[in-house]
Amino acid sequence: MRSCSRETASAEPGDPVIERLSDAAYLAGLLAGKLAGEANAWVVDAACFAGPFAVYRELVPSMDTVGDPERYDPTGLPAAAGIANILAHCVGEIQNMVTGDSLKVSRSIEDPRASRLLHSPPRTIILGFSKGGVVVNQLMTELSHWASISRKSSVDVSQLSTAPSTHNLLVPTTASEVLSSISEFHYVDVGLNCAGAYITDHAVIKGIASYVHHTSNNLCVALHGTPRQWSDPNRPWIQAEKDRMLRLLHDKAKRCEGRLLLAEKKYFDGRPPSLLMHFEILEAMDICWF
Template structure:
């Protein structure tokens, strides 16, 4: 299996000039050089911009193309990886207003509300447009529809979600939408993308929170009803992994980050017991012997244990 690696500029709204920058690493056939169905779609939502640090490690791990390569190295060459940088920034602060309409001008969420399913709808649209654009770049404008788009009737690819730093708010919104979606086990034609919101939500297999944090409350889900609904309605296994460093979990100026993380972990542990392990949760703490610093906040991306 070969890969196509590229940088895509994707607009979700044709009436605006803003676009999402997406670093993509996609599976292609070595013989026909066509896009093929992956085993999973790995989607990584990035956080605020950090520039001018002079630290080569931070600069390297701020490059979304490098992050896409890291994801493939950890998850295997059969996955499609997408690293998403938002279309809207207020200075260095990311504003994911297509995914969470209730954010303020600095991108901080006011609440997580499932009505309208904005995050799952935006994610499906973003991936669809990414593949349309990648098809043009890989195949040329006149090629046939994507290989594997409607062949045999098997389950679609699984979805693995990553939220890094402030990108974790997208995970919170998606988890909230997951709790209130109608989950079934649909058998749909094999496809490179998950072509509907319900199929996308139902095929979420893993959710990785990576050193998430905010300067106010809301870094992690703390609504018991959300996790309870997932435990009640889930028809297939789902795994949550909470990854953190002293930079976020030991910040005395922002104690709510650790408190919220502990609340979510406890809720997920309770759900795991109620569902006999269908809901799973892991807690992974990195660089515990080091003093908090900005470098470890990015270094965790490279050290990530996804096993």
């Protein structure tokens, strides 16, 4: 079973395509349909907006009043903890709605088939769309930091990366479980009106590669983009940051024995940049490359 977390961006109403692709329920179904096998898709919107600008302060505390990141600080693992709280709350609400659910869960744990589930914990696929890319950056920073602290504390990260969730069979419900369950990061046409759309911190990238090197799991980083972000002459830093992050990842991936997987795909190339294509990528994107 997979869990998929994704951040959305706000848009001006009017265009029916943009309005459809801004609807959380529609997006959840769309994402679930793109994932192979059984999957849960969770759409996480910004808790508040500063005018048209999404603000993810609960997940990325170090940001200004319009939600632009000032830095990516892993202290306290705020993004991982926030996502864990959201998932745990949602699952709790669902369980409360289903009569006898607690009894069913108890019986499933006693069932021999449940032991197989416990050895196959959830895989989490993180997608950050538009400004939601800041949450992906925060999670990358937290994963790098968490893995480093775990190694210094003599904790076997290879075991952490495959440890089953002790609280729920379906979703990770603690910050550590969220981070250890992540198998893929997808940047989906991310961009900002300032620097920080992609992770270019060498120490963070080095920590990610070290984490993969010391575990037995693959980690995939995929970049999806359109001319709206990657070919914007007024914001050349977006492409520059994207290219720098990929170079750093490619360099560090060499010591990961093929388990740090990287991919890049540009959509609607040749079309003039538009807000519409920025949203249409949600339907066009391929997230089953690996």
